[in-house]
Amino acid sequence: MRVPRGWRLPAGAAALSAAGYALVHLSTEGSLGALVGTALLLAATVLAGRPIAVQAVRSLAVRIVGIDLLVTVAAIGAVVIGEFWEAAAVTTLFAIGKALEGATFDRTRSALADLVRSAPDKAVVVRDGRQVEVPASQVRVGETVVVMHGEKVPVDGVVLSGTGAVDESSITGESVPAEKTGGENVYAGTIAVSGLLRVRVTGVGADTTLARIVHRVEEAQDAKGRTQRFMDRFAKVYTPAIMALSLGAGLVTGNVELALTLLVIGCPGALVISVPVSVVAGIGRAARDGVLVKGGETLESLARVKVVALDKTGTITRGRPKVQQVESVDDTASAADVLRYAALAESGSSHPLARPVLDAAEEAGVLPTGVEVTAETVPGKGIVARWKGREIVVGSPRFAAEVASGVGSAGRSHSDPSEQAPAGPSDQALARATSVATQMAENGRTPLVVLVDGRPLGVIGVADQVRRGAADVIAALHDLGIQRVTMLTGDAEPVAKAVAREVGIDDVNAGLLPDDKLAAVAALREDGRAVAMVGDGVNDAPAIATADVGIAMGAAGSAVAVETADVALMADDLARLPHAIRLARRTAANLRQNVVFAVATVVLLLVGVILGGVTMSLGMLVHEASVLIVVANGMRLLRPVAGA
Amino acid sequence: MATTVTTTTDTKTVLRAAGLSCPSCIAKIEKQVGRLVGVSSVQVKFNSGRIEIQHDPAKASVDSLVKAVADAGYRAEPSPF
Numbered sequence: 225m226r227v228p229r230g231w232r233l234p235a236g237a238a239a240l241s242a243a244g245y246a247l248v249h250l251s252t253e254g255s256l257g258a259l260v261g262t263a264l265l266l267a268a269t270v271l272a273g274r275p276i277a278v279q280a281v282r283s284l285a286v287r288i289v290g291i292d293l294l295v296t297v298a299a300i301g302a303v304v305i306g307e308f309w310e311a312a313a314v315t316t317l318f319a320i321g322k323a324l325e326g327a328t329f330d331r332t333r334s335a336l337a338d339l340v341r342s343a344p345d346k347a348v349v350v351r352d353g354r355q356v357e358v359p360a361s362q363v364r365v366g367e368t369v370v371v372m373h374g375e376k377v378p379v380d381g382v383v384l385s386g387t388g389a390v391d392e393s394s395i396t397g398e399s400v401p402a403e404k405t406g407g408e409n410v411y412a413g414t415i416a417v418s419g420l421l422r423v424r425v426t427g428v429g430a431d432t433t434l435a436r437i438v439h440r441v442e443e444a445q446d447a448k449g450r451t452q453r454f455m456d457r458f459a460k461v462y463t464p465a466i467m468a469l470s471l472g473a474g475l476v477t478g479n480v481e482l483a484l485t486l487l488v489i490g491c492p493g494a495l496v497i498s499v500p501v502s503v504v505a506g507i508g509r510a511a512r513d514g515v516l517v518k519g520g521e522t523l524e525s526l527a528r529v530k531v532v533a534l535d536k537t538g539t540i541t542r543g544r545p546k547v548q549q550v551e552s553v554d555d556t557a558s559a560a561d562v563l564r565y566a567a568l569a570e571s572g573s574s575h576p577l578a579r580p581v582l583d584a585a586e587e588a589g590v591l592p593t594g595v596e597v598t599a600e601t602v603p604g605k606g607i608v609a610r611w612k613g614r615e616i617v618v619g620s621p622r623f624a625a626e627v628a629s630g631v632g633s634a635g636r637s638h639s640d641p642s643e644q645a646p647a648g649p650s651d652q653a654l655a656r657a658t659s660v661a662t663q664m665a666e667n668g669r670t671p672l673v674v675l676v677d678g679r680p681l682g683v684i685g686v687a688d689q690v691r692r693g694a695a696d697v698i699a700a701l702h703d704l705g706i707q708r709v710t711m712l713t714g715d716a717e718p719v720a721k722a723v724a725r726e727v728g729i730d731d732v733n734a735g736l737l738p739d740d741k742l743a744a745v746a747a748l749r750e751d752g753r754a755v756a757m758v759g760d761g762v763n764d765a766p767a768i769a770t771a772d773v774g775i776a777m778g779a780a781g782s783a784v785a786v787e788t789a790d791v792a793l794m795a796d797d798l799a800r801l802p803h804a805i806r807l808a809r810r811t812a813a814n815l816r817q818n819v820v821f822a823v824a825t826v827v828l829l830l831v832g833v834i835l836g837g838v839t840m841s842l843g844m845l846v847h848e849a850s851v852l853i854v855v856a857n858g859m860r861l862l863r864p865v866a867g868a
Numbered sequence: 869m870a871t872t873v874t875t876t877t878d879t880k881t882v883l884r885a886a887g888l889s890c891p892s893c894i895a896k897i898e899k900q901v902g903r904l905v906g907v908s909s910v911q912v913k914f915n916s917g918r919i920e921i922q923h924d925p926a927k928a929s930v931d932s933l934v935k936a937v938a939d940a941g942y943r944a945e946p947s948p949f
Contacts, residue, residue, distance in 0.1 A: 279896075279941050286899035291890060326887025333917050340884070340947060442916040456891070496891045500915045851889075 233271060234323050237316040240268035245309055265308040272315035273299050291491045294467070301484045302840060310481075313841035314488060321848030328855045332501050335508025335862065336445070339438050342394040342413040347378030350422075360412070361429045371421045377414045380427035383407060388419020395433055395780050396795035397514025411780065436786050437794075440518075441511045445504045447519030451819060452499040459492035462826070466490030481840070482833070489829045489843045494850040498818035501858030506811030509861050514794035515804045516779070520815070522790045526773050526808035528754045532706050532801075533745055533767075535759035536713035536720060539777055539798065540727060541688035543760075545577060547584035548669050549685035553656040562682030564590040566674045569609035569616040572599040577672060578607075580686050581618075606672070617675040618684075620716075621661040624673035628654045628680060653680040668722025670715065687719075691798055694727040700802035702728075704809075710748065712741045712757075712767065741767035758801060760785075775801065806865055814861055818854045825850040878908055881930055883919040883944040885912075885937060893940070900940040904928045919944060 247261025273296065280292035295318050302311035330337075344360040350368045360378040363369060371377050373388060389401035392414045401417050404410055410423055413434035429435065448456070467490055474483030503520035510517050517523050537543050550559040567585035570578040571592060585591040599609040606619015617627050628651075657680035661671035669685035701709055710731050713720045717734035724732045733744045745767045748755045757764070757771035760778060768774030768789060776782070776789035778796030786792050793800040829846055832838035838846070885897070894912040897919065901910045906927025911920045921933055930946050937944040 275941075282900075282940070283896050286896065286903070288895050288899065290893070290896065322889070325889035329889040330886055330917070336916060337884075442913065442918055445915040446913040446918070459891075493890075497889065500891070504915050 230323055230326075233275070234316065234319040237268045237272035237312070237319055240264050240271065241309075241312040241316045244268060244312060248309065262308050265312040266303070268312040269299055269303065269308070269315050272312070272319040276315060276318060289467075291493075294463075294487045294490055298484045298487045298840060301480060301487075305480050305484075307481065307840070310484075310840040314844045317841065317844045317848050321844075321851060324848075324852055325855065328852065328859065329497070329501065332505040332855065332858050332862065333445075333508065335505075335512050336438070336441055339394065339413075339434070339441065339511065342376075343434060343438075344376040344378040344412055348372075348375075363425055363428050365425050365428060367425045369423050369425060371410075371416045371423060373416050373418045373420065375416055377410045377412055377416060377421075377423070379412050379423065379425045380432045381410055381423035381425045383410060384422045384424050386419060386421040388421045389417045390421075391415040391417050392780075395437065395514065396797075397512060397800075398795045398797065409780075433780055433783070433786070436783060437511065437516060440516050440786060440792075441507060444507045444517055444519045444522075445500075447521065449499070449503070449519060449521035449524060451524070451815060452503070452520065455495055455499050455819065455822075458823075459496045462495065463490050463492050466830075485833050485838065485840045485843050488840050489826075489833060489838075489847060491847055493847050494818075494822035494825055494854045497851065498822040498854045499815060501855050502811055502815035502818050502861065505858045505861035506807065506814065509863075509865075510804065510807045510811075513800070513803065513807065513864075514780075515800060515807060516786060516792040516794065517804075517808070518790045520811075522773060523808045523811050524815075525754060526756065526791060526805060527812035529756045529773055529805065530706060530753040531708045531710070531748050531755045532701055533710050533712050533748060533755060533757045533771065534729070535741070535757075535764045535767075536711050536715060536723060537688060538760045538763075539758055540694050540711065540723060540729075541690050543688065545580045545670075545686050545688045547580050547684055548687045549664060550584070550682065551660050551664075551685075552682040553653050553660060554679070554681050557681050559682065560588055560590050562674050562684065563588055564592065565616050565676055565681060566618050566672065566684055568592050568595060568597055568611050569599060569607055569618045569674075571595065572597050572609065573601060573607050575601060575607055577670065577686050581672070581684060584684075615677050617678075618672050621658055621671055621673055624657060624661075624675055624680060625654060627675055628678055630678065656680070657683055662718075665716060665718035666722060668719055668726065670719050688723075690723060690726055694798055697798045697802060698728045700799075701805075704802055704805055706805075707753065708748075712736055712744055712764075714738075738763065738766060742770050745770045756791075775804070777801075803865070810865060811861055814857060818857055821857075822850065822854060877926070878922050878924055881921045881923060881925075881933060882947045883921065883933060883937060884947045885917050885919055885942045885944040887942060888912075888914060888917045893942070897937055897940045897942060901933060901936045904932060904936055907933070918947075 244261045244264030247257050251257030276292050277296045280296040283290040283292055299311045299315050346357055347360045347363045348355050348357050348370045349363050355370055363379050369378055383404050383406050385406055387405045390404050390410055391401045393399050394413045395411050412432040466486055470483045470486035474480055506523055507517055534540055550563050552559050552562050563585050566581050570581045597609050597611045599607055601607050605623035609616045657673050660683045661673055664671040664685040669687040672684045674681045698709055709729050711724050711729045712733045714736050715734055720732045720734035741764055745755060745757050754772040756773040756775055757768050758775040758777060759768055773790045775791040776785035777793045779785035779792035780794045791804055829843060891914045894914050897912050898910050901907055906924040907921060909922040934944055
């Protein structure tokens with residue numbers, strides 16, 4: 225049988241100990257067998273103890289009293305008082321424990337190691353018209369790289385040409401490859417599974433999303449939360465206290481064995497690693513699923529969240545509004561006319577709803593080209609444009625009413641011969657427009673009333689599309705015991721309410737400016753429940769910063785979001801939200817189990833030693849076993865969670 | 869008065885240690901590495917197993933850093949970031 229390196233020494237010591245123990249106990253005292261047995265036990269002690277003693281001396285040289293020293297003193301002491309079996313057992317168990325701990329603790333760090341490993345090492349770059357292979361770190365920003373299928377994307381960049389599917393699971397946790405074409409972002413460390421892409425380089429090496437994730441995960445794992453700081457303090461007091469107790473007990477009672485046993489259990493072991501194993505494994509698991517968490521403390525806060533506030537645009541909805549409905553309120557104008565006038569007015573506008581109107585006009589074939597329009601935006605109300613001496617207004621129903629009443633009930637007939645509108649009271653058209661607009665709003669559409677020369681022509685209903693699966697996500701949040709899910713939006717209340725109804729959200733805070741969102745989050749926090757705020761991390765950054773847990777969604781494309789949000793969901797997928805909460809709760813529970821177990825073990829050992837019954841070897845066995853149990857419990861977090 | 873021109877070109881090297889399992893070993897590694905000539909600072913992050921070292925590569929090579937960590941009882945490798 226081959227024993228892997230690193231295990232030869234503990235295995236050898238264990239074999240010697242076992243043989244020695246058997247011989248000593250099977251032979252009569254003073255016989256040759258017993259003598260050989262004792263020699264074997266001594267050999268085991270020396271074999272297992274030598275490296276421990278070496279480390280103890282090295283530590284002492286840099287003035288550190290470490291565990292190695294405690295174990296060395298205990299083992300030498302045991303030999304001196306003739307407890308050879310105890311000496312062999314303590315050193316052997318310690319050696320076995322060390323070997324196991326190193327291997328298993330590294331497993332809890334494996335998620336991070338996988339991320340580091342996914343870093344690209346070579347790139348094919350186009351220089352002087354030729355493709356040359358260079359180390360990925362030597363590619364320069366602005367250059368063009370070629371990514372063939374089966375290869376790692378070497379840099380962050382924008383696709384110039386070509387199409388291909390890219391497996392982005394290392395970044396987003398999303399296992400289905402994403403189709404990439406011109407203009408789309410690709411990330412270093414992802415894998416092109418098909419196609420051929422030419423990519424303009426925007427980031428290399430440390431300035432890539434992958435590097436930022438690695439950095440972020442490490443910082444998160446190293447950030448010591450309240451619990452870890454408490455345990456560290458506890459351990460710092462515990463070890464010297466036990467050493468003093470050992471010395472005191474030895475001097476007072478003269479019981480050297482008791483003093484040595486206390487030294488053995490003075491190692492802080494499970495105490496100091498109970499929190500790190502859970503935090504490192506939990507944060508690592510989350511990172512694999514595309515959920516970046518700022519630290520153990522954030523995980524604990526996220527696990528406690530009772531109220532979730534969601535931004536509407538870009539979070540619940542896709543952030544791409546579209547014209548859903550066009551209604552004429554003037555018998556002489558068709559829906560296409562309404563759209564054409566609206567497009568005329570919007571053609572010079574940067575209003576957020578200009579794009580969908582222009583897109584719809586283009587689709588309907590009524591997009592005006594090469595026209596001269598002067599347009600003026602009235603903030604929060606709409607847009608007033610002039611075209612061939614006519615005034616076109618596109619705006620909210622309230623603005624429309626102001627404009628229409630401003631010209632009086634006498635009305636103004638259209639002077640364009642192609643439009644032969646009958647002169648009639650504009651009141652009637654306004655009433656129709658208002659009623660159509662109200663109905664649209666109740667159906668979740670933002671109404672835009674189109675007026676020509678003060679006369680309502682028609683109403684256009686624009687709506688953002690609700691994300692697929694949004695309703696399931698809200699239901700999942702409720703199932704997780706989230707008491708309140710609220711929506712924050714700058715949209716008008718009827719529109720917001722319609723969306724909220726569609727996805728099952730409890731309450732709505734509509735008509736908010738960015739600062740109002742911040743105030744709304746602060747108000748939610750007032751009754752003491754932990755509040756999470758979810759948004760895109762850019763427009764709603766103040767509100768996100770105010771919440772107990774700020775969550776940025778679709779963060780892969782935003783360096784700022786990755787670095788600032790408490791939790792960054794790398795994929796643009798709302799379903800990651802309940803998943804993140806589940807992960808957080810699992811980690812928080814695991815951490816609590818570990819802390820309780822570690823403290824209970826220490827207390828039991830101490831009581832056991834003082835009352836008698838716990839020997840040096842038993843103390844070491846329990847100590848090492850408790851360390852391994854804590855690590856094994858932490859490793860459970862690495863398993864994928866259901867519903868990922 | 870004699871003037872000596874010294875060019876200190878400190879760089880940051882990140883090593884990743886394997887088998888780091890007891891937080892008390894942090895001090896041991898920090899002191900072993902910190903003793904080297906040319907090392908201006910060293911910080912061991914236990915949870916992530918990272919060792920961050922500020923050093924002058926002309927006086928303390930990356931290999932010598934790895935060796936110092938080995939003397940403290942741990943295997944470590946340089947990492948790109």
